[in-house]
Amino acid sequence: MTENDSTSTGTDTQSDGSQDSVDRVLARADARASGYALFAPGSAQALQRDSTSAGQQNHDGDQFDRADRQALRRVAGLSTELEDVTEVEYRQLRLENVVLIGVYTQGTLTDAENSLHELAALAETAGAAVLDGLLQRRPTPDPSTYFGKGKAEELASVVKALGADTVIADSELAPSQRRALEDIVKVKVIDRTAVILDIFSQHAKSREGKAQVELAQLEYLLPRLRGWGDSMSRQAGGQVGGAGAGMGSRGPGETKIELDRRRIHTRMSRLRKQIAAMKPAREAKRANRKRNTVPSVAIAGYTNAGKSSLLNRITGAGLLVENSLFATLDATVRRTQTKDGREFTFVDTVGFVRSLPTQLVEAFRSTLEEVADADVIVHVVDGSHPDPASQLSTVRLVVGDAGARDVPELVVFNKSDLVSESERIVLRGLEPHSLFVSARTGEGIAELLSTLDGMLPTPSIEVDVLVPYDRGDLVSQMHQHSTVLSTEYEEGGTHVRALVTPEFEAQLLEFSTH
Known part of the structure; x- marks a missing residue:
């Protein structure tokens, strides 16, 4: 394979490692059949298994969240897309057809293929159908178009022939690289980071998790906002018949992209405050576990x-x-x-x-x-x-x-x-x-x-305490978290000898018999 050859993962039958590539694909198929696939095509399948012991309950327990996760799934190839589908419906229901690309500067072809297989798993988890994967060996990714202009044009022909909607790069793209590559391939171009953020956005369930994901998405989006000519402009001025509204309307104004950036900064600030406000409750729970x-x-x-x-x-x-x-x-x-x-x-x-x-x-x-x-x-x-x-x-x-x-x-x-x-x-x-x-x-x-x-840390400090009967909570804690050596019930309370931790010893000092 030459330095600038572009190869389809697992399908280079002319290379010396063709049999290895075939074996890797077959191995993935065998793993999928056994229930532990590296990734499953289409919708993800459950790993839930019945226990091997007869009559024993399933060790995964009740999977109540599964219904929510799988409440709305489009089956590939069984639907006709409507022309008037809205953007929200498009994102929820339509399986995107994607082509994966990667540039590997070091390591072996096998390492690069493993990385691309993982990207395919990410794409399918996000709800896409992977059509093909292309790898290129280069000393460094092209600073302009990531793949190099010649190979980018070849990629455009592959995308057109397969009818792909999206190209996903196996590394983080600079905003300029993404824009330049989009201009060549004529479809949406995203990178590995965007796919991971999309998965997190779909799977986040708790209030804190949703806030964390949204903050990460906004931080990623901020340097990647793209303006589209005059339609993005909110600056007044110029001739009446031109772009502006004539005399009296000139001013510094604010472009649409500047307005978006300001709104994103405001939203990020609000999310950081929300996440910070949730921290005390989480720390209180951890402190309670430590205290006990x-x-x-x-x-x-x-x-x-x-x-x-x-x-x-x-x-x-x-x-x-x-x-x-x-x-x-x-x-x-x-x-x-x-x-x-x-x-x-x-x-x-x-x-x-x-x-x-x-x-x-x-x-x-x-x-x-x-x-x-x-x-x-x-x-x-x-x-x-x-x-x-x-x-x-x-x-x-x-x-x-x-x-x-x-x-x-x-x-x-x-x-x-x-x-x-x-x-x-x-x-x-x-x-x-x-x-x-x-x-x-x-x-x-x-x-x-x-x-x-x-x-695990074990209790090591021996205590001999007489705990009043109205402090039965301490005796209960000793039985739960310490090693109780002996227990006797006396007139003044419960006489306990136990091995405890230094933190718990401090709570028992006033009841010591020594």
Whole structure:
């Protein structure tokens, strides 16, 4: 393949790696048949599985959110589009036909194809039908048209031949690159960031999540506003018969694009105030858990690695589970217990993805705070993914930016039922102290919980207290969050010997018998 050749992903039958490309496509088909596809074409399919044990309830619990998520879906190829369809109906119902493009400056063709497959998964999750994917090897993307003018013209012919509506680039485009490429291909051009923001906009459910997504969208949109000639002008002046309204109407005015920018800045300011106002309530909940000495385990990982499925398997939380990217956007907290009866919480967090938009990282910083405040991070990795090493590095980079580098980490390779023994050896070499689990079959769940028991902070300070009978709440907390050694009921109250945490010891000092 020459330096400037443009290739269709997985279809270059003339190259030396043609059989490898075919094998990769067949592997994706096999994975899709087994229920764990890297991405499913059209509407995303549920990963919900019946438990293998007879008579046992489904570990995903009640999927109440699924009806809302799938309330309105257009089936591709079974409809005739109306000419008078409104813009809102167009965006909601019409499956966009898209062509993917990418420029890879380093790495191998396989790495570039994996990245484009992930972009295809993002596009399909957003509600598009992927028609084709084109890759170009260049030292650097063209500063004007991203693909280079010659290849951009070839892209225009491909778009026209396939009847595509949209071109999606596998990296963030500069506003000037997007405009120049649109002028050549004559259809809408967006980038990876815009697709991720669109998915977040569709899936955001909580009030805080919606505000965070809208703020990220506005930050992305602000430098990309585009004016369209005189129709955008709000400046008066000039001759009566010309663009202006004659004498007495001249003035500085405000162009339409300036007006849009001012409105966006105003809206962004209002959203930042709303998000800041929600922070105290979230911090109060975390402070309450800390005051009650409840340890926290944050489940972090790449999107679609199976974090929600794992939490459902452990706690029966009933969180929405879909084989789609970014199915979970709002942090969810569920309580469970260790074998010796100590309570702790699991926090399901939003998934990460390579080249995660900086706007989203900033907007969802409140969600990432749950990771930074955790006692242990369970780092879930899709063991069946073709490039788990990149997933590991991507997640660790975001976790580090969130200020959680010093939090103990337990790497868990999920979907182990799809991983062969030889692949397990490779993964074990990648992370020697990792665990293999399957949220679908339950493999490794007991070992995971046992390992967490040893990693969670344990009560270590012995106290001997006589708690009055009217303070039974303290005795209850000791049984829930501490290790009770002995309990005796005396005339003056409940005599308890227990191992507690330093935070809880402070609440018991006044009742000490020493």
